[in-house]
Amino acid sequence: MVDRIARHAAARPGQVALLDDTGEMSYGELPPAVARVAHALDASRVAVLLDNGRAWALVDLALAQRGTVAIPIPPFFSDGQIRHLIDDAAPDLIASDQPGRIASLTGMPPSGELDVGGRKVFLFARPTAKSRRLPAGTCKVTYTSGTTGQPRGVCLSGDAIEAVTFALAQAVDAGPNDRSLSLLPLSTLLENVGGIYAALASGSTAMLPSLASCGFSGSSAVQPDSLVAAFHRYAPSATILVPQLLKLLVECIAAGARLPASLRFVAVGGAPCSAHLIERAWQLGLPVHEGYGLSEAASVVSLNRPGQQRPGSVGTPLPHVRVRLAEDGEILVAGKLFGGYLGSDAPPPVEWATGDLGRFDSAGHLHVSGRKKTAYATAFGRNVAPEWVEGELSAGPAVMQAAVFGEARPCNVAVLVPHPAATPEQITAAVTAANARLPDYARIAAWHVAAAPFSPRNGMARVSGALDRDAIADHYANALESLYASQAADVDA
Numbered sequence: 001m002v003d004r005i006a007r008h009a010a011a012r013p014g015q016v017a018l019l020d021d022t023g024e025m026s027y028g029e030l031p032p033a034v035a036r037v038a039h040a041l042d043a044s045r046v047a048v049l050l051d052n053g054r055a056w057a058l059v060d061l062a063l064a065q066r067g068t069v070a071i072p073i074p075p076f077f078s079d080g081q082i083r084h085l086i087d088d089a090a091p092d093l094i095a096s097d098q099p100g101r102i103a104s105l106t107g108m109p110p111s112g113e114l115d116v117g118g119r120k121v122f123l124f125a126r127p128t129a130k131s132r133r134l135p136a137g138t139c140k141v142t143y144t145s146g147t148t149g150q151p152r153g154v155c156l157s158g159d160a161i162e163a164v165t166f167a168l169a170q171a172v173d174a175g176p177n178d179r180s181l182s183l184l185p186l187s188t189l190l191e192n193v194g195g196i197y198a199a200l201a202s203g204s205t206a207m208l209p210s211l212a213s214c215g216f217s218g219s220s221a222v223q224p225d226s227l228v229a230a231f232h233r234y235a236p237s238a239t240i241l242v243p244q245l246l247k248l249l250v251e252c253i254a255a256g257a258r259l260p261a262s263l264r265f266v267a268v269g270g271a272p273c274s275a276h277l278i279e280r281a282w283q284l285g286l287p288v289h290e291g292y293g294l295s296e297a298a299s300v301v302s303l304n305r306p307g308q309q310r311p312g313s314v315g316t317p318l319p320h321v322r323v324r325l326a327e328d329g330e331i332l333v334a335g336k337l338f339g340g341y342l343g344s345d346a347p348p349p350v351e352w353a354t355g356d357l358g359r360f361d362s363a364g365h366l367h368v369s370g371r372k373k374t375a376y377a378t379a380f381g382r383n384v385a386p387e388w389v390e391g392e393l394s395a396g397p398a399v400m401q402a403a404v405f406g407e408a409r410p411c412n413v414a415v416l417v418p419h420p421a422a423t424p425e426q427i428t429a430a431v432t433a434a435n436a437r438l439p440d441y442a443r444i445a446a447w448h449v450a451a452a453p454f455s456p457r458n459g460m461a462r463v464s465g466a467l468d469r470d471a472i473a474d475h476y477a478n479a480l481e482s483l484y485a486s487q488a489a490d491v492d493a
Contacts, residue, residue: 001162001197002065006031008176008203015176017200019234020053021209022118030061033117037062040114040123043093045131047086048187049073050097052208054117056186057196059095064139064158071141072187076456077151079105084150085143088342090131094124135339135348142189144295153342154189160298163320163336165197168300171318172238172265172289174202179262181207181236183214183227183245190269193299194240207234221455224248228257235262242270242465244401246288247277251397251419253284265306267291271465272368274391275312276437282311290314292368296338296352297321302366313365323366329357330372357385374469376407382441384412386469389434389442398422398430401454401461403472404444405480411445413483415476417453445487448479 005027008015013028025033037058046068050056063070071089073082073096083105086094096102099110099122111125134141137157144151174180182195186208199206215226227248231239241249246268253259268278269291281288291303292314301323304315317323321335334351357375358368369375370385377383386404389412393402399416406412418427427449435443454460460471473480 004201016205018054018057019207021213034061038066045069045091047071047073047091047094051210052186055119058117074187081151092126095121132343142295154295155339156298157339160336164298164300165193165201167318167320169198169202171303171305176203178204178237181234181239189295189299224252228252231259235260237262238265240267243273244465250281272387272391274395276395278311297333310365313367316364331356331358378406379408379410384442392434392437396430398426403467409484411487414444414447415450416447417450446483
């Protein structure tokens with residue numbers, strides 16, 4: 001990556017490489033700026049807590065140039081999760097634009113500060129401690145919130161990250177004229193690779209505005225008008241969305257909003273996405289391409305390419321990986337994988353069982369039906385992947401989110417988060433329309449309206465948009481039991 005950037009700097013020094021809401025930096029300016037930051041970050045492991053912006057990219061590239069292990073800290077993590085990350089990864093330096101938060105979490109004052117990309121970055125040198133073992137070749141440790149309260153460190157080599165970067169850039173036909181807009185936290189591996197690395201590898205412009213300037217606040221709140229305005233302000237050709245952001249944009253466009261004609265490629269991933277929602281997006285002029293990946297495979301595994309779009313699928317595997325299905329339909333990935341989890345003594349995996357269920361169609365497109373551990377059997381012995389049903393329920397404008405349950409029960413029920421303006425009649429119509437697209441065993445018999453959206457803030461969703469089903473089931477346990485009881489009473493009557 002560093003060599004590729006240097007070649008772009010020699011060939012097109014005036015081309016804008018990085019841009020945020022405070023300024024820009026050309027390819028000619030980028031290598032010396034990275035070198036200055038690299039000189040100041042004298043450490044072996046550096047944790048990074050920064051808002052999106054040029055500073056994030058410069059620090060990240062500087063660590064790569066030094067050969068220092070980078071440990072991005074997701075800003076949406078709770079204080080408890082960040083404490084765990086710091087204790088687990090044992091960085092000897094923390095770089096942050098949130099000095100008060102880091103000082104509170106570590107009990108230490110800053111030991112220095114840098115001016116990076118127009119932003120003040122504070123440094124916290126930590127006492128040398130016995131560090132947990134890293135797999136050989138680790139250059140980045142990416143933490144995922146996972147299914148428990150304690151995040152886990154996924155150790156990635158430079159080879160694995162470069163392989164997916166170059167494969168992704170080639171798959172989307174990225175070039176110097178592209179302008180990539182980052183709307184997810186750069187600490188998210190997908191945005192780190194797709195928003196920064198793939199853009200710089202292809203000589204295009206990585207636009208990295210602060211999340212607040214694009215309408216985001218907290219871990220999941222977003223102002224639709226500000227988000228749409230950001231698209232017009234930056235006129236991107238490409239961006240990456242999670243399904244919930246795609247749905248928000250689809251509803252904005254359906255209500256009359258317009259996005260710039262410059263947009264040619266919208267990647268959506270992080271959680272399952274309804275084929276019906278993808279089709280609605282295309283009908284409204286949004287060039288959406290669903291993909292699939294995981295941190296253990298250094299991000300993207302498969303993607304719908306331009307001109308090869310197949311709604312309902314996550315496209316075909318990228319050339320740096322090999323994908324096959326186990327006998328039970330579990331997706332298995334081999335090729336450029338992670339080196340292991342931080343602190344684990346297990347050897348690097350040759351093939352990774354993803355925990356996702358899928359199938360290949362006749363054209364070689366991969367279809368992901370849901371998580372192996374969330375699939376359930378009804379009382380009639382029918383297997384249901386709840387993600388599939390939830391996608392159909394939330395594909396229209398009336399329902400924003402849905403959580404489906406029905407294990408060992410004679411029917412499926414749901415907790416629904418409706419659009420704030422949706423009437424009870426519109427919610428009923430949305431369920432009826434979804435049921436019409438589903439086989440009888442997967443249909444919803446009854447539902448409960450949620451008191452609030454599922455979000456990382458209330459512990460009922462992760463930042464990717466994936467639901468925390470156990471938390472939702474616990475919170476709405478009484479309501480779910482009432483739904484099951486009402487259906488049983490109807491049958492008895």
